Amino acid sequence: MRRVIALFLGAALMAGPVSPAYAHPAHPTPGATTAPGDPADPVYGKGWSRRAAIGGGPRQEHGVAALGHRVYVLGGIVIDPAGGVVTTGRVEVYDTRRDTWSEAAPLPVAMNHPNVATVGGRIYVLGGLSGGASWQALRDSFVYDPRTGRWTSLPPMPAGLERGSAAMGVRGTKIYLAGGMRTLTPGPGGLQDTVDLVSSYDVMTGRWESLPSLPQARDHVGGAVVGSTFYVLGGRDRGQVNVRDTVYALDLRSRRWSERAPMPTARGGIAAAAVGGKIYTFGGEGRHDGTNPNTVFAEAEAYDTARDRWVRLAPMPVPRHGTAAVAVGGTIHIPGGGTAGGAAPVAVNDAYRP
Template sequence: MSNNRVGIRLLCLFLPVFFLFSPAGWSQTGNWEIAGSSDGSTLIKRTEAAFVRVKSRFYLMGSRGIKPISIYDARKNTWTEGAAPPIEIHHFQPVNYRNKIYVIGALTGGYPGETPVPYILIYDPVLDAWSKGPDIPTHRLRGSTGVTVYRNRIYIAAGIKDGHRGDHKNWLDVFDPRTGEWLELPDAPHARDHFQAIAAKGRIYLIGGRRSESEKDIFANLEPAVDVFDLRTGSWSTLEEPLPTPRAGNYLALYGKKQIVVLGGETGDQEAAHSETEVLDVENHEWSRWASMVQGRHGTGAVVYRNKIFVASGCGKKGGAPEVPTMEVFEKN
């Protein structure tokens, strides 16, 4: 038997063993695909925007400049347009509270001196209408915050007060939509902006981001540490293992109640937006890697629906262009 044939047989024999014992971070679980619509309808491309689900519809909103909402109906596989916000809003993480979308901690205006929106904006999907909510306490104003909902309260974390120029915050606040009460909670270990927050298993996780300084290197000062607020004890901790691929402009999804999926982002050391999909298990705080997105993108959001993850639009390179005109969907093996 030739040496080539022996080599091939040995390779076939040991490949399964190699993959069985290879590090979790090498895993390529699942598959991403670009998702078309049933009728040829498309989204309105945008960046520094957001993506959020209410029931079976997904809402792509915000942008540089004022643009109508793009609404994806997952049952019909179609896109339609919704009402544009009353002002320009960008750099925010919207949340679904009782089937209305709350925007807290957004920025408005042009780079690099964007200003925080001083009040809460609320979008009603049934009425396709925006309304002005309560004012945000003046001394707690900032934008590019991480926002998440847990047990009927909305938590607002970190952010930046002066656009992309500075004054980064490590604040944590909680807003009760039922009473309008706003409370200040203990500061996080690290200040950050251009990131997202997510609640899981009685904790709030702050993952990704940076401390933006336009007068220096805007893409520097990445924050790889994962800060965790325990809602039962009211205390912060920082995980031993940081985000494997530090990046800003990333977005999060909670998959199956115990896996936090970190998607996309931008850094200064590569021109293309990041496509990595890294996953934190909230039970053992170990990281793994799933299949990378088809198109790297930052400045958007992620939606989980029927065990699939959807991302839409965003920017394909570091900075503000080009805006990506597609949606893609992840399905786990």
């Protein structure tokens, strides 16, 4: 099923009025849920394997990127010795061949929910969230060159485009961002400001471009480009009770949105990675029927972009949300994430091979 949505080439990107929404009253305060650590007796097999735990310890709401056979884990939130969690700029590197961890130069600015993509053998970070009691969107942007081991500052994101937790995709020299959020106040009743913005950044020219907005605002969402289509999968709209199963597809040639077969399981806070013509989605948080908004999912589901069909896969051995996924040589790596609603980071590092 494909329902075309009337958004056409040249449509201006406008940030329409956004009504504030808040986390449900029972949403846990960061650090006030379960104690961090690896869940007991996870079951592996059916494509799943356990890898060396994150060297620096538990991490959640981070970004990931792959360069060669290495997986980079960037920013996020970590355990604060004084209690709760704190935003970090730490960058750790997982060697998929040796099953070992090392450190890389930290982000110049600590951030969680960073917007991360890899183009031309370099890692780009285009904004994210940071702050204390309330996380706010940052315009700060950087590029990492593995040859020098250094971060270089880029011009900041244009005013009004800043957000974190966007769906990300790459085609050629352009990085695509869809949705995201400008404000996330953790804890019961915290403000969550979701946007429908869609934009691209050309790494060669340094130019930003506005694209037709998402049919509905989304954050904590999966994203991938397959061929000439940018897919935006699941996510939520201003709160864990507002998780969605929608799959939106932006044709990057015609710049028109269409709607594809929905996810079998509505969820936000998912990890997603493309292998071939399929997009794999893992975990997530939230339940839209109101029965338990703090649900953390073990679901793993794959979307076949050519057939417009979903397939259920063997579940995650360790259910998590607030994590990220990246493919290396056909194997998908999923380091870190939270095992309970809110913030409950773990150091678990799993791999899934379709």
